[in-house]
Amino acid sequence: MIKVDNLTMTFRHNRGMMTVLEDLHFHLEASEFVTILGRSGSGKSTLLDLIMGLIKPTAGTIVRRPGLTIGYVFQKPALLPWRTVLHNVSLPLEIAGRPRKECNERAQEALRQVGMDHANYGYPFQLSGGMAQRVAIARALVQNPDILLMDEPFAALDPMLRDNLNVNLLKLWHRTGKTILFVTHSINEAVFLSDRIVILEEGRMITERKIPIPRPRDFDTFGSELFVHTVGEIRKVMPIQPNLPREPL
Amino acid sequence: MTIPRILRNLAAAIGLVLSILVVWQLIIWVFAPEEWLFPSPRAVWLRFWELVEVDALQHHVKVTAIEVLAGYALGLVLGVLTGYPISQLRIVEKIATPYLVAANSVPLVAFAPLLLLWFGNGIGTKIIVAGLIVYFPMTMSTIAGFHGVSPMHARLLHSMRANKWQRFRYLELPSAVPGLLAGMKIGAPLAVVGAVVGEFLGTGEGLGHLILEANGLLDTAQLFVAIIILAFFGIGFYLMTLSLELMIIGPWHNKRRM
Ligand SMILES: Nc1ncnc2c1ncn2[C@@H]1O[C@H](COP(=O)(O)OP(=O)(O)O)[C@@H](O)[C@H]1O
Ligand SMILES: [Mg+2]
Numbered sequence: 001m002i003k004v005d006n007l008t009m010t011f012r013h014n015r016g017m018m019t020v021l022e023d024l025h026f027h028l029e030a031s032e033f034v035t036i037l038g039r040s041g042s043g044k045s046t047l048l049d050l051i052m053g054l055i056k057p058t059a060g061t062i063v064r065r066p067g068l069t070i071g072y073v074f075q076k077p078a079l080l081p082w083r084t085v086l087h088n089v090s091l092p093l094e095i096a097g098r099p100r101k102e103c104n105e106r107a108q109e110a111l112r113q114v115g116m117d118h119a120n121y122g123y124p125f126q127l128s129g130g131m132a133q134r135v136a137i138a139r140a141l142v143q144n145p146d147i148l149l150m151d152e153p154f155a156a157l158d159p160m161l162r163d164n165l166n167v168n169l170l171k172l173w174h175r176t177g178k179t180i181l182f183v184t185h186s187i188n189e190a191v192f193l194s195d196r197i198v199i200l201e202e203g204r205m206i207t208e209r210k211i212p213i214p215r216p217r218d219f220d221t222f223g224s225e226l227f228v229h230t231v232g233e234i235r236k237v238m239p240i241q242p243n244l245p246r247e248p249l
Numbered sequence: 250m251t252i253p254r255i256l257r258n259l260a261a262a263i264g265l266v267l268s269i270l271v272v273w274q275l276i277i278w279v280f281a282p283e284e285w286l287f288p289s290p291r292a293v294w295l296r297f298w299e300l301v302e303v304d305a306l307q308h309h310v311k312v313t314a315i316e317v318l319a320g321y322a323l324g325l326v327l328g329v330l331t332g333y334p335i336s337q338l339r340i341v342e343k344i345a346t347p348y349l350v351a352a353n354s355v356p357l358v359a360f361a362p363l364l365l366l367w368f369g370n371g372i373g374t375k376i377i378v379a380g381l382i383v384y385f386p387m388t389m390s391t392i393a394g395f396h397g398v399s400p401m402h403a404r405l406l407h408s409m410r411a412n413k414w415q416r417f418r419y420l421e422l423p424s425a426v427p428g429l430l431a432g433m434k435i436g437a438p439l440a441v442v443g444a445v446v447g448e449f450l451g452t453g454e455g456l457g458h459l460i461l462e463a464n465g466l467l468d469t470a471q472l473f474v475a476i477i478i479l480a481f482f483g484i485g486f487y488l489m490t491l492s493l494e495l496m497i498i499g500p501w502h503n504k505r506r507m
Pocket of ligand 1: 041
């Protein structure tokens with residue numbers, strides 16, 4: 001669905017240039033769940049912005065299948081506080097110029113998908129962090145995109161809730177057959193969710209791993225031997241943070 | 250605001266007015282001042298009815314009300330019309346802000362004679378004086394309001410491919426509303442001040458004129474009547490903007506931020 005070749009992204013800073021992504025090769029197939037795993041500052045968000053087409057690459061190509069539509073979930077819910085939940089979700093359709101009635105119906109349907117249809121007429125300030133992020137996911141789903149880009153969507157939430165939301169995310173993925181490109185700095189989260197993990201470090205793709213854990217996965221998966229083993233394997237290939245000592249102090 | 254809360258606030262307001270009246274009457278009883286120095290509530294009340302019957306107080310109130318409302322509207326419109334473009338361009342803002350601050354720090358009374366010279370002593374000059382005094386805070390509030398757009402939301406609208414107009418309609422304008430309302434709230438009592446300052450320049454109409462006249466005649470009771478009416482003007486006007494605020498942003502503003 002998406003093919004990225006020789007992708008390089010350089011930002012101009014007040015002092016000189018800064019290469020954030022360097023010579024990336026990457027592809028995404030239909031109905032895949034792929035996660036980009038990397039520590040903060042490794043260029044993950046920049047890569048999503050490029051794929052979404054929000055910024056232009058310095059060099060290289062991003063080929064999207066013709067007519068491909070993409071939904072984007074940010075790390076923060078970014079709901080507009082003056083709009084009701086329903087009208088936050090319908091916003092992309094309104095901006096696309098769809099008629100009012102269609103906007104509302106499809107927004108309602110998207111909220112049902114994430115289990116938030118009880119909150120239609122509430123305002124964002126009434127939502128907890130997890131609920132707000134589910135509404136943000138509904139907003140990304142409302143145009144029924146082929147691909148969902150998710151930039152650390154649950155990173156700010158507590159771990160229990162995060163597992164819960166990830167289990168539900170997988171259900172949604174199975175149900176809708178969407179392609180998901182997920183970004184996280186959590187190895188556990190990446191292993192639990194993905195078919196494939198791409199490890200990004202300082203703008204370079206270090207390696208790529210298929211995750212052999214069978215589906216469907218649910219809460220029990222976190223405790224399985226295969227899960228724990230796979231997390232260990234991924235940890236081994238994760239680079240040691242260069243400025244931290246290898247041995248304990 | 251719920252109905253019981255409105256009633257409670259109303260009761261508090263009435264209670265305050267009553268206690269002021271009581272204290273006032275007590276002062277009269279204890280110190281028995283000369284009436285031209287400090288009139289009793291009763292004297293002011295009688296003078297009020299006299300003014301209504303003999304001097305057409307209603308007419309003066311109406312003139313001042315028109316000046317206040319027209320000046321307020323003028324100040325708001327001009328404030329938004331200059332504030333918005335200033336807020337959109339960093340360079341313009343850097344250049345314009347010091348001048349705005351400087352112009353705002355010169356007391357309006359200093360400008361007033363100049364305005365009289367330029368625009369004559371009709372009602373138009375009063376409207377301009379009221380408008381000017383509202384204009385400066387409204388401009389500043391407009392600038393601050395449009396700066397209230399969160400970068401996160403800007404990124405969201407960008408990702409939805411909103412065009413310039415949609416960005417204004419769905420993001421910039423709603424983000425600016427709390428700031429705009431703050432400006433309107435600051436401006437409301439100032440419009441009253443502006444209109445009275447304008448009337449002090451002289452024309453023979455309005456509550457400001459009644460004050461000048463009363464001052465000349467040592468008619469302190471009339472002075473009190475005019476002052477009390479002006480106070481009600483200010484309060485009524487302020488409450489109007491407050492309810493506007495509750496209506497427009499009440500459902501979501503100043504709650505937990507997202
Ligand atoms: N618009 C920009 N201009 C300059 N530098 C940027 C910009 N966007 C990101 N960067 C820099 O690129 C690096 C990677 O950022 P980002 O893609 O947000 O990383 P991640 O999402 O993995 O934490 C950071 O050092 C950041 O400062
Ligand atoms: Mg990021």
